[in-house]
Amino acid sequence: MAIVKLNDNVCDLTWATQRIPDVYVAVREVIMNAIDAQAKTIVIGIGDDGLSFTVDDDGYGIPSHDLYLLVGQTAGIKLNKLKEIVINDLATSKKNCRGRAYGSRGDALLCLSIVASVRIESCHYLKNIRYRKVFEKNRVVFNGRIQSSKCAHGTHVAIDNLFGNVPVRQRQIRPLRARVLAFVQSLLRKYTIVHDSITFKLVDSNVQVRLLRYPAYSTPMDLFTRVCGSISFSQPQKISWCNGTTTINGFLAFFNFESTSNTRGNYLAQVKRVAQSFSSISFRSHWFNSFELECQSYIAVHLSKAPMQCNQLWPILIIDVVILEHEYDIVDSCIILRNAEMLRDDFNTFLHRILPITASKSPPTPNIAESAMTQLNNEFVDAIWTRTVDVHQQLNKPSTRERIKPIFSSMKTQSSQQSRYFRTTQKPQARKRRKLSAKHLSQNLGVFVQTTKTSRKLSLQLSKSTLCNVNVLGQVDRKFILFSTKTSPMLVCAIDQHAADERVRLEELEDKYLTQSMFPRAELVEPEDLQLNPMEEAVVKDEHGTLAQWGFEINATTMTLYTAPFVECRQAQIDDCLEYITLLCESRTVRPPVITRLLHSRACRSAIMFGDSLSHRACELLLQQLSKCRLPFQCAHGRPSIAPLVQLN
Template structure:
C-alpha cells in the first residue's frame, strides 16, 4: 500500500460526511423539514416521487435566505444557528452543524429557490454533485423550495442498496407524523406520487392526533401536564386497554425532537406497572421540555441519540407522571416487582443486591434443589426417543427395556388439574399435558398444512372489523393485501387510513374483537419483511404469533374445563402430529414422569 498522504478534495470530504448524515431518502426529508421548522415556517409541503428516489421536494413559507446566504448555506460548516462552541451546550434549533445541505448537494441534483420578505427578488440555485450550475435571481414567493432529484446518483453502490419504495415512504410518513405531532402550530402535508398521505392542518396536539390516528385514539387520550421546576412534561397517554403489540405507538419528544430513548420508554412502562402485560406497549404521545443544558443531542451524526445529565431524576419524574395520571383516572396501578424491563443505569447496583438476597437459599430449598438435580424430569423431544432418556441421569438399569414411544398402546385420562393440565396414565408412566399448549400446536399444524397446500380455509366474519391505522401502517398493509389473502385474511381499504378485515382463517373462529384485529395488523406489520421474502413456512415466526394470538383467545385456554372425552381426543390428535411434544414456541406440550422416576421420588428402592 502507498503511504503517501494526500488531502482529500472538498467534494470527497462532503460525500464521506454525507454518508453519515444522509443514509436514505427519509434522512433528506428530515434535514430539509427541520430546516423549514428552524426558519419559522407555518406551512410545510412535502412532495415525494418513487419513495424519494426520484424526487424529494420541500416547500415552506419560512424566513427564506438572501442570495449570499443561499450560496453559503450549501457549504460545509456554514450555519446561522450557532455562533461559538459554547452555543453547543444550549441548542434551541433542530439544526446546528451546518452540514446537512452540503451533504445533500454533494450526493444529488438539487434546486433551491428561496426569498426573504425583505428582498424583492429571490434566488435560484441549481447544484449537481456539489457544483453550482445555475445561480440567478428569480421571482418567488417568500420562503424556500428545495427539490432533490436522483439521490445518490454519483454513489451507485448506495443507490443500489436503497430499500423498496414502500419502505422508504413508510420512513418518510412516520417521520412526518412525528413532526406534525411535535409542531401542531405548523400545517404539514405529505404527498406521494400525487396521492395525499398526511394532511395535518394547524391546530393543537389533540387535533393532530385526531387527523393522523383517528377519533378512537384521540378519545382514549388522558392528558398529562406536569411542571416541576424547569422540567415540563405534557402530552397524552392512553388507558392500558389500548395497548399494542408494537412499540411504534410510543411517541416521545424531548424539546420537540422526536427521539427513541430506552430510559424514557422504560420509565413510561414502569409507570403503567402491571396494568400492561410485559409484551405489550401503551399508546403515548409524551413531550418533555427540559433545560437545554441538561440534554446532549450532539452524540450522533443524525441526532438520533440523546443523553441526559440527570437520568434517575428524569426516570422517576416520567414514571410518577404516568402513574399519577392513570390513578387519577380510576386505575389501580401495581408496581412491577421482578421487572425484566431494564432499570436506569444508576439503579442497577441496587437491583443487583436485591437479586443476590433473593437467591440465598434457605436450607430446605437447598435440599430440594439437590434432590431435583439428581433425578430430573426428562422431557420428550422426539417421538422415537428411547425410554432410557427419560430415566434419572446415571441410571442405566432400564437399558434392557428400551420401549419406544411409538409402541405406546393406550392412554387413560385420569382427570384435570387446575383446569389446565390433563393427567393420564400411559405404559411409560404418568402423562401430564398442557391443554392450551396442545391445542395451540394442533391449530398451528393444521394452519401450516393448509398453507402448504395453498388452501387456507377461510371464515367470512359476520361483522367485519374496522381498524384505524396510522398513515405509515396503512401504506404497508395496502401493499400487502394480496399476501394477506394467501394467509386467509381478507382486508379491504375503507376510508382514509382505515381498513376492514372481512375474513380470517377458519381455524381461528368466527369473530374477532377489535383488539385482536389490531394485533393482527401489528403482527403483519412487524413481520412484513419476513412475509415478503417467502421463506420456508416452518421458519416464519409470524405464523406462530398469529396462531398463538388466536389460541390465547379461542382454543382451549388453561382454566377452561374440558371433558375426559375431549381430553382423550386432544391427546390423540396431538400424538398424531409429526412433532407433538413441543408447542410452536418450543415449550413442552406433554411431560411424562416415568415409573422409575416416580419410584425414585418416593425412595422405593426395592428392586
C-alpha cells in the same frame, strides 16, 4: 500489507453515505430545515423513482452570503443542542444571530450535494431577490442570482438521483415509491401534531397533484381528532407538571375501547397499542422517534399495572417534555441524558399523578389443586436441571470397579425436599473441582445444553447428530423416554415425550401453513368494525395485501374486518388483528403474533401427553422424527426438553 491513503473524494463519499444512509433520512433532514426556518407551510413532493423529492417552504429563507458558503466545510454549524433561530433584524439591530441551522445534524445539505444532484433556490425575507445554487456530481454548476416571478420569501430544495455517485448503494436501498410515500405520511402525522402551527402538504412532483394535506390546528379538539380519527373521546384537559428539572405540558383525554378477549396476553397487547398509537410525545417542541418510544414504554408499563376490565377508559396523551439544557445532549437525532434514570423517575412520577392506578382490593385466590399438579409435573424437570454434567477427566486412572460415574455428584442438591424420582439416602458431599484447561474445554465443549439453573456450571456438548444414533432404553413413568448415546462421551439422557412430540408437530405445521402464499382464513360470524386512528388507517391501506396474505380481510374504506386466520378449529379475533396493525406501524416485515400462538397451541394440544403409554418402537420413531427437526432440543414454547443423567466410561 501497506496502508494506502484514500483520496479526498473517496473520503467525502464514505462520510456522506454514513450521514445519509437512505432516502428516508434525506427527506427528514430537508423537512427539518424548513421547520427550523419557522415556515408556516411546507410542501413535499415525491418523484416516481423514489429517489427524487422536493421540499418548498415559506420560511425566512437563506441569506445570499449563507447560500454562497452553503454546502461547504463551514456549513455544518448546527450545535448539538436545540437552539432557537433568531434572525438578524437589520432594521432594529437588536437581535443577534445565535446560529443558522441547515439540517438536524448541520451538514445535511453538504452530504446530499456529495451523493445526489441538488438544486437550492431561496429568497430571504428581508430582500426580494432570489438566488440559486446547483450541484452535479459534487461540483457547483451554477451559483448566482436568478430572475423569478416568485419573489415570496422561502426556500426550494430539489434532490434528484439520490446516491447516483454510488451505484452499489443505490441498487441496495432503492425503495418502492409506495414505501417512501407511506414513510412521509407517517412522518407528517407526527410533525403536524408537534408543530401544530405548520400546514403540511404532500404532492406528486411529476403531475403536481396533491396527495395529502394537514392544516394547522386551532383548538385542542382538532389536534385530538388527528390522533384518534373517528374514535370518540372526552373533552381534552390541559395538564402541567414540573419538578424543577423536568417540565411536562400538554393535553389529556380519554376514550372507551371494548375488548372481546379477557386474556392477559391480549390485554398487554392492547396496552401497548394504546401507548404507541394514542400518545404523542415531543421534546422541547421537536419530535424524536427514540425519545417518544422510550416514553411510550413507560406509559405501557404504567397502564399494565391496572386491573383488567371489559369496558375501560384509556388515556390519550399529547405532551411536550422540557429538560434543562445542561442535563442532555443531542447526537445524531438521539437525546443523550447525563442521568439516564432521571427521565424514567420523573416520567413515572408524572404518570402516577395524572393517571393514578387503583389496584384490585381482593387478589385472586390461587387454585390449590392446580398448584399441586404443577409442582408434581415440574418435580422431575427441576431434579434434572439442578444437576450438572461433570466432564472433568480425573488425572488418576479410575479403578476397574468404577464403571458408572454419577454426573450429579458434584453439585449440592436439595436434600430437605423429598423427591418422587430421586431418593437421597445421604447428603452428598461437595468436592473440590480441578480447574479445567483450555485444551480440555475445546475438546469437550461446543453447543451447550443448559438452563438458567446450570448456566453457572459446566455443561456437556450435545449436537443434533446425537439423536441419529441412540439406543432407546424405554419409557419412564409414562412421561419421559430414556436413551443412551453411541457417540463419545456415552450418556444416558431423558427426554420429555410431550415436548419432543410438540416440537415435531410444530415444525410440521409450520411447513404446512407458512409455505402457502395465502394463510388459511375463515369468515367471522358477524363483520367487526375496527376502531383505528388515522395512522392505523393509513397502515391498513398501505399494507392491505400483507394483511390479506395472513388472513385478515379488511375493507379499507369502511375499516370492517370480515375474515381472520384459522388453524384447525381455532380462529383469531379482532384483538389479534389490532395487535398486528400496531406492529405494522413499527415494522412492515413481521409475522402476526396470533399466527405463532395458533400454531403453538395446536402443536401442544395434539402432541403426546403425560400419561400416554408408548411402545419401544414408538419411542424410536419419535426420536427419529426429532432428529430431523430444526430445533430438536426445545419445545414449542422455547423450554429445554432433554437432560443428560449419567455419563458412562
